[in-house]
Amino acid sequence: MATSESVRPPLGASLPSSASSVPVTTVTPRHSALVRVTHWITTLCFLALLLSGVEIVISHPRFYWGETGNVLTTPLFKLPIPSSRALVPTGYGYVLPDQNGWSRYLHFQAAWIAVLTGLLYIISILLSGHLRKNLLPDKAGLSWRAFSTSIVDHLRFKRPTEAEAWSYNLLQRLSYLFVIFVLFPLVIWTGLAMSPAFVSSVPLTVTLLGGQQSARTLHFFVSLALVLFLLVHIMMVFLAGFRSRMRAMITGRADHKERT
Amino acid sequence: MSNFSRRKLITTGVAASAGVSGLGVAARLAQKYGLVPPDHAGMYGPGETLTYASQRLLTRHSLAREFSPSQISKPPLANELAPLPDAFKRLQAAGFADWRLSIDGLVDRPGSFSLPQLKSYPTRSQITMVQCEEGWSYIAEWIGVPLHHVLDAVSVQPHARYVVYFSIQPDWWDSMDMADALHPQTFLVYGMNGGELPVGNGGPLRMRVPRQLGYKNVKFITHLTVTDNLKTFGKGLGSASPEGGYAWYAGI
Numbered sequence: 191m192a193t194s195e196s197v198r199p200p201l202g203a204s205l206p207s208s209a210s211s212v213p214v215t216t217v218t219p220r221h222s223a224l225v226r227v228t229h230w231i232t233t234l235c236f237l238a239l240l241l242s243g244v245e246i247v248i249s250h251p252r253f254y255w256g257e258t259g260n261v262l263t264t265p266l267f268k269l270p271i272p273s274s275r276a277l278v279p280t281g282y283g284y285v286l287p288d289q290n291g292w293s294r295y296l297h298f299q300a301a302w303i304a305v306l307t308g309l310l311y312i313i314s315i316l317l318s319g320h321l322r323k324n325l326l327p328d329k330a331g332l333s334w335r336a337f338s339t340s341i342v343d344h345l346r347f348k349r350p351t352e353a354e355a356w357s358y359n360l361l362q363r364l365s366y367l368f369v370i371f372v373l374f375p376l377v378i379w380t381g382l383a384m385s386p387a388f389v390s391s392v393p394l395t396v397t398l399l400g401g402q403q404s405a406r407t408l409h410f411f412v413s414l415a416l417v418l419f420l421l422v423h424i425m426m427v428f429l430a431g432f433r434s435r436m437r438a439m440i441t442g443r444a445d446h447k448e449r450t
Numbered sequence: 451m452s453n454f455s456r457r458k459l460i461t462t463g464v465a466a467s468a469g470v471s472g473l474g475v476a477a478r479l480a481q482k483y484g485l486v487p488p489d490h491a492g493m494y495g496p497g498e499t500l501t502y503a504s505q506r507l508l509t510r511h512s513l514a515r516e517f518s519p520s521q522i523s524k525p526p527l528a529n530e531l532a533p534l535p536d537a538f539k540r541l542q543a544a545g546f547a548d549w550r551l552s553i554d555g556l557v558d559r560p561g562s563f564s565l566p567q568l569k570s571y572p573t574r575s576q577i578t579m580v581q582c583e584e585g586w587s588y589i590a591e592w593i594g595v596p597l598h599h600v601l602d603a604v605s606v607q608p609h610a611r612y613v614v615y616f617s618i619q620p621d622w623w624d625s626m627d628m629a630d631a632l633h634p635q636t637f638l639v640y641g642m643n644g645g646e647l648p649v650g651n652g653g654p655l656r657m658r659v660p661r662q663l664g665y666k667n668v669k670f671i672t673h674l675t676v677t678d679n680l681k682t683f684g685k686g687l688g689s690a691s692p693e694g695g696y697a698w699y700a701g702i
Contacts, residue, residue: 246583246584246585247585249584249585250582252586257517258579260523260527261586276530290584290696291694294583294697294702295497295695295697296494298498298697298702299494299497299498302496302500302501303497385701386514386579386581386660386663386701387505387512387701388509388701388702389515390509390512390513390515391508391509391512393515406585
């Protein structure tokens with residue numbers, strides 16, 4: 191684990207000559223086994239959390255700020271969707287079936303697996319140097335010039351070169367870092383802040399956020415940000431070459447059998 | 451086969467068996483210290499067990515947040531109620547004068563209490579939040595007698611592990627472990643916001659467990675059973691909630 195992905199292959203190794211269609215395989219996988227396994231476990235957990243989260247929101251599609259909020263108080267905003275509870279005035283003439291039981295069981299189980307997987311990932315990228323080498327931008331890479339070049343390249347939907355396919359570009363690094371070290375911790379924090387038992391032990395988790403309903407509203411928005419990341423992430427995979435990127439994240443191999 | 455892969459195989463094997471036996475030991479310890487919820491079987495058992503065990507270790511003695519009188523929600527919310535049974539309506543018509551709370555099971559002095567008897571115990575109040583699993587919440591002042599006073603009066607036996615509590619509503623019952631039952635904020639509530647507890651909020655007698663979600667706070671309590679085994683109640687999942695698809699432990 192410590193060495194597998196840290197050695198970047200010589201550039202030529204991953205560049206098949208255009209005359210040859212012989213696959214060039216490299217010993218070093220594009221993504222280490224640990225990155226690949228944690229990536230797909232996190233993917234499954236995220237989809238489970240998203241589905242169950244949507245189901246839970248349907249039982250009360252109103253959001254508030256502060257400590258308390260219910261159908262007798264003014265919401266910050268309402269989602270224009272029907273609800274699974276007759277208690278909620280939605281304007282729709284029907285009530286959806288209650289799906290909260292299994293949704294809640296699934297939500298918390300997926301959260302546990304995601305958090306434990308995330309911890310394993312964080313510890314391993316710290317130990318293996320993946321964080322330092324591949325995620326943190328180096329000094330040269332963190333200039334305004336590099337930043338603007340990266341933005342322009344993205345806006346032009348420029349496909350990455352073969353060499354770039356072996357590393358993360360600047361915007362990619364920054365967005366991954368943001369997801370790993372800002373959005374995931376925030377979504378865990380705001381989630382824990384809704385637990386009456388957890389906050390009885392650590393009240394600051396909820397008071398710092400401005401109250402239990404504020405925590406719920408923030409949880410919703412952080413989840414939205416994560417969904418936005420997921421959509422852009424999938425779009426970028428398509429732009430960069432769906433088959434090769436999926437193969438790299440599933441098998442670890444980044445050789446190019448097909449010519450582009 | 452190189453030495454390397456053989457070594458890898460052996461290491462993996464040792465690690466896997468250590469992991470499996472480690473899990474076995476953890477499961478036995480968790481059972482011993484009461485860290486396994488009654489609805490631990492099935493697909494979502496591992497997540498439920500992790501939640502319950504970690505919160506029991508972290509929150510055994512912690513106190514639910516209390517609020518100031520100015521934070522009490524006005525007007526107080528009363529959630530929807532299923533139609534009340536005739537037995538309730540008869541008692542209501544008589545001003546709940548004949549309402550009884552009976553207690554049996556692993557207690558030395560099983561008995562039955564009237565509302566005036568419960569009110570003769572030390573009255574306590576708390577301003578705490580009711581949080582519904584759906585997402586809404588409100589704050590109210592809850593007035594009643596701490597459950598541990600009543601349990602002391604009937605003298606709970608040392609091997610008791612759970613208190614099962616029943617509503618006058620058929621099929622509405624729940625249970626909690628002794629950590630919650632003996633917790634200073636777990637009340638049998640008969641008053642709210644300075645007055646009587648309204649029927650809409652569970653009057654004349656409601657269980658208040660402020661460190662768990664609203665649905666553990668069963669309304670119209672008539673009966674408690676102290677037990678060391680939840681298997682004999684309903685489908686053996688600890689309460690009516692898991693039978694309806696909801697988790698037994700609701701501290702989340």
